[in-house]
Each structure stands twice: as C-alpha cells, then as structure tokens.
Amino acid sequence: MRRDEPNGGVGASRRALLGTAAAMAAGRLAGADAGVVVGEPLAIDGGRPAVTLAAARQVEASRWPLYGPEDEAAVLDVLRNPGYGPIDDLERDWRDYFGAPFAKAHCNGTSAIAAMFFALGLPPGSGVMVPSYTFFASIVPMRLFGLVPVFVDVDPRTLNFDVDDARKRLTKDVKALMPVHWMGLPCPMDDVSAFAREKGLILLEDVAHAPGASYRGKLLGGWGRMSIFSYQSSKPLPALEGGMGMYQERADFERATAFGHSDVPARFPADSPYKRYAGTGLGLKLRMNPMAAALARAQLGRLAPRNASGAAQVRRLNDRLAQLPGLIEPPCPADAGRIYYANNILFLDEARAGATRAAIVKALRAEGVQAREHRYPLQHKLPLYAEAEWWSRKPEIPELPGSEQANRTAIALPYFTSEAPELIDQYAQAFEKVWAHRSKLS
Incomplete structure (x- = not known):
C-alpha cells in the first residue's frame, strides 16, 4: 500500500480560493449591512428560511460511516x-x-x-x-x-x-x-x-x-x-x-x-x-x-482521498464564514494537513459579532442550519477524579480557563461527508443573512 501525504493539494487550493472567497464574502456582507443583498427578515421574525433543501437531504449529506x-x-x-x-x-x-x-x-x-x-x-x-x-x-x-x-x-x-x-x-x-x-x-x-x-x-x-x-x-x-x-x-x-x-x-x-x-x-x-x-x-x-x-x-485504502475531499468541502464553507466579524475558525498551520471528524467547529467572539452565541445559534437554526452550542464534558470536573479510592494518588483538580472559554464560545456545524455544493451555499447564505441582521439579536 502506498504511503500518501494526507490532504494532497488542499492547502494550495485553500490559499488559491481564499482571496476570491474573501472578496466575495466581504462584498455580500457589505451589501447586506446596507440593506441591499438581504432584503428579507430573519426566519425567526417570519422571513423565509435560507436553507431550503429537504431535511432528508441534509441528513444524507452528513451521513457516516460510508461503506461501499x-x-x-x-x-x-x-x-x-x-x-x-x-x-x-x-x-x-x-x-x-x-x-x-x-x-x-x-x-x-x-x-x-x-x-x-x-x-x-x-x-x-x-x-x-x-x-x-x-x-x-x-x-x-x-x-x-x-x-x-x-x-x-x-x-x-x-x-x-x-x-x-x-x-x-x-x-x-x-x-x-x-x-x-x-x-x-x-x-x-x-x-x-x-x-x-x-x-x-x-x-x-x-x-x-x-x-x-x-x-x-x-x-x-x-x-x-x-x-x-x-x-x-x-x-x-x-x-x-x-x-x-x-x-x-x-x-x-x-x-x-x-x-x-x-x-x-x-x-x-x-x-x-x-x-x-x-x-x-x-x-x-x-x-x-x-x-x-x-x-x-x-x-x-481510501483514507487519503476521502480526507482530502472532506477537507476541501469544509474549505468551501469556512472560507466564506471566516469573513464574518467575530466568527473564528480554528487556525491550522500552513505546514499541517488537517482532517475533519464529526463536526465543523467554529468559535464566536460575542463582542465583535455584536450578539450572543445563544441568539446567533437560535437564529441560524430558524434559517435551517443544523448549528448548536458546542459544550464538551470536561474530564477534571467528573466525579471519578475527585474520589481518592480509585487512584494511587488523587489527581489535582485545576482551574482550566481555556477549556471553559472553549465551551462558552464554540459552535458546532455538521461535517458534510458527501458532496453538497447547494447545501453549502445555502448554509453560507444563512450565516450572511443572520450577520446582516445581527444588531437585532443583541
């Protein structure tokens, strides 16, 4: 079996697309803030949801595992x-x-x-x-x-x-x-x-x-x-x-x-x-x-191409979302080849976004986006580690502010495991629509 470098070409593709995506997203957002592009109200205010693909198609796009x-x-x-x-x-x-x-x-x-x-x-x-x-x-x-x-x-x-x-x-x-x-x-x-x-x-x-x-x-x-x-x-x-x-x-x-x-x-x-x-x-x-x-x-035998395909699809969405104020993608070094598993995780800086995570997630869900506030159970807070009988030496229970901050700011999106260009475009439009109206969510 040939030893393949993962994500072959993904980093180069990302850099090539990033400038175009940034310019397009900035133009869309500027127009939206001026009331030009996004003319409809948010779905939570009675507007038409941005994501119109059937729920079954969305489920299929993130189905896993895939066997052939x-x-x-x-x-x-x-x-x-x-x-x-x-x-x-x-x-x-x-x-x-x-x-x-x-x-x-x-x-x-x-x-x-x-x-x-x-x-x-x-x-x-x-x-x-x-x-x-x-x-x-x-x-x-x-x-x-x-x-x-x-x-x-x-x-x-x-x-x-x-x-x-x-x-x-x-x-x-x-x-x-x-x-x-x-x-x-x-x-x-x-x-x-x-x-x-x-x-x-x-x-x-x-x-x-x-x-x-x-x-x-x-x-x-x-x-x-x-x-x-x-x-x-x-x-x-x-x-x-x-x-x-x-x-x-x-x-x-x-x-x-x-x-x-x-x-x-x-x-x-x-x-x-x-x-x-x-x-x-x-x-x-x-x-x-x-x-x-x-x-x-x-x-x-199919790991490398599947990883590369999934990462490229995330890029098509995240290169647009990363242009929105206060929405942050986990940084990946240029010389690292990352893959994705289970979720596409983003972080929200509420001060820069001008709205809370809860309000933004609620608005996104109304638009049809399968978003959720991401909180992961922190091991050091679970009972097992505070009970001395299970350990040769009882673990110290520290304060971990970075972990707490992550749980306060993370937003989880689905990881799409099959090609879904229309759904990705609708997700991006939903985010851009919510951001255009985000002052109403504050």
Whole structure:
C-alpha cells in the first residue's frame, strides 16, 4: 500500500480560493449591512428560511460511516474464509502506510490506550499530562496501572494541548504527556516534542480523531514513542469497532501486545522477555475482530482521498464564514494537513459579532442550519477524579480557563461527508443573512 501525504493539494487550493472567497464574502456582507443583498427578515421574525433543501437531504449529506462494495466484499470474504489473517494484513498495511516499525490491532481504541499505558512500565504515582478536554478513554485507563492524570488546559481556539500551560503544571512526578489531536486538527508537535525532550518526558499521541493528518510533512502518530488510533464507527476510519497501537520501540510493542494477546508472544524473537508468556499473555484478551480488521483495511485504502475531499468541502464553507466579524475558525498551520471528524467547529467572539452565541445559534437554526452550542464534558470536573479510592494518588483538580472559554464560545456545524455544493451555499447564505441582521439579536 502506498504511503500518501494526507490532504494532497488542499492547502494550495485553500490559499488559491481564499482571496476570491474573501472578496466575495466581504462584498455580500457589505451589501447586506446596507440593506441591499438581504432584503428579507430573519426566519425567526417570519422571513423565509435560507436553507431550503429537504431535511432528508441534509441528513444524507452528513451521513457516516460510508461503506461501499469494497467494504462489503472484504467482510464477506472473512465470512467465507474464517480466520485471523485479516488482523495480520491490517497491521502490515498500517506499518507500510505510516512508516512505523511496530503496530498491534486491538478490539477498540480504549484497549489500545490501556495497553499503551501498561507498556510504559512506570512506577505507581507517576503523572501523565493529558488535556481535560477529551474523551474518558484518553485518561481513565491510567488508573489500572497506578498512573495519575495531570490535567492540562487547551488552547481555546484550537481545543488542543497548551504547551505553555503544561510547563506551569510540571512536577517531579510527571513522566509522560499525551496530546490529543482534537477533531482532526494537529497539535503543534514541534513545540510539544521540544518540551518533552527538554524535560525528559515520554511523548505519547492520541490520534483517534486524526488518522492521516500530518504536521510538518510527518503523519500524526509518528511523533510520539507510542500512539493510538480508533476505528469506532463515528471516527474518520470506521470499522464499527477496533483500535490500533503504534510503537517506535520493540520493547513497547512486545509489552503492550503481551498485555492483551495470549497467542502473539509465541511469534516474538527468542530474546524477547515476553516470549515466555505465550499461551497466557498478561491478563486480558484484546484481539480485534477479524471482520472489523478487514473493514478497517478496506477503509485505509481510501483514507487519503476521502480526507482530502472532506477537507476541501469544509474549505468551501469556512472560507466564506471566516469573513464574518467575530466568527473564528480554528487556525491550522500552513505546514499541517488537517482532517475533519464529526463536526465543523467554529468559535464566536460575542463582542465583535455584536450578539450572543445563544441568539446567533437560535437564529441560524430558524434559517435551517443544523448549528448548536458546542459544550464538551470536561474530564477534571467528573466525579471519578475527585474520589481518592480509585487512584494511587488523587489527581489535582485545576482551574482550566481555556477549556471553559472553549465551551462558552464554540459552535458546532455538521461535517458534510458527501458532496453538497447547494447545501453549502445555502448554509453560507444563512450565516450572511443572520450577520446582516445581527444588531437585532443583541
């Protein structure tokens, strides 16, 4: 399988279109503010909604996962020829695609994370820096091995790991850190890596949201000593369930694999300290279902073009929306190849927009836009972390203003997974209409 650079041409296309989009949007908005372009009242005031496509068409435009004949054939082949070969095939293709020396498939992303934390072999009480703005699976498996989360804030405009905040929270107990590439946007891995090297910390990566995304020409997952991916059905590479652990060092691979795979240690080299655990493993069975592996492998073959197509479609919308005062798109470095997952997240500066998030979302929904106020549960505020009985050392519960700001300002739009140019145009017109009348919303 050829190792493709993700989002090929997307950055160049974005730059080429940006000037034209900016000029067109500015002209539309200027005319709208002057009462020239938008002559109708807002839908909440009795006007005609800007989005006129049928609701069923909107649902279809963001339907996920998308499976085709290749996926059906891959699963059917496993039914006709039962066996575990598809797992080995997926792992081989994964290593080739990502240029990784070691990879091990797991039954889901959470089990891949648990195996990775086990592979660290750190003493109880060791801290692992991780954002609170993440799914529980990035954190809770730590407790099984005596590890303790050290909650780090996120940049409120990217939702990604804040290195400056991490510096303030560093203690002698911290031994590792794990950024999460949120919603497909790469973390600033040069800064993260430099911080880890400077402080002697083990760098891990949670790439569940971002398979195929890159930073400075390097695919995500290859920056850390270990990394994990998820194939859960909502993810960019969906196999209904499944996960992958990727390892730069043989010792990590063998220890993580022995934790949940009783049969694989028999294939380790003779000098492996884990070969003797063939037949027992080290306690769990985390084998991936071979049908899911076959499905993931089929999806991997189309990952790069699908990521590029989705990112290009987001650009067609966001290059117009980014011209509206107070509406902010998460910045992506020019040398990063981002992808999208589940939502198209934007942020609202209420002072610059001249209206509240709640009022703008209400007006957009009346226009037919499937917008919502985006709030993500912050892990450090959940009961588990405040109860000492579950931890070798009770986690500190910090104030994380960046995470709080993100939850106050984020707006979620659908991520359109199939070509929908008419719907994108109507969404943009709805935003422009609302912005033209935004003084009435204040």
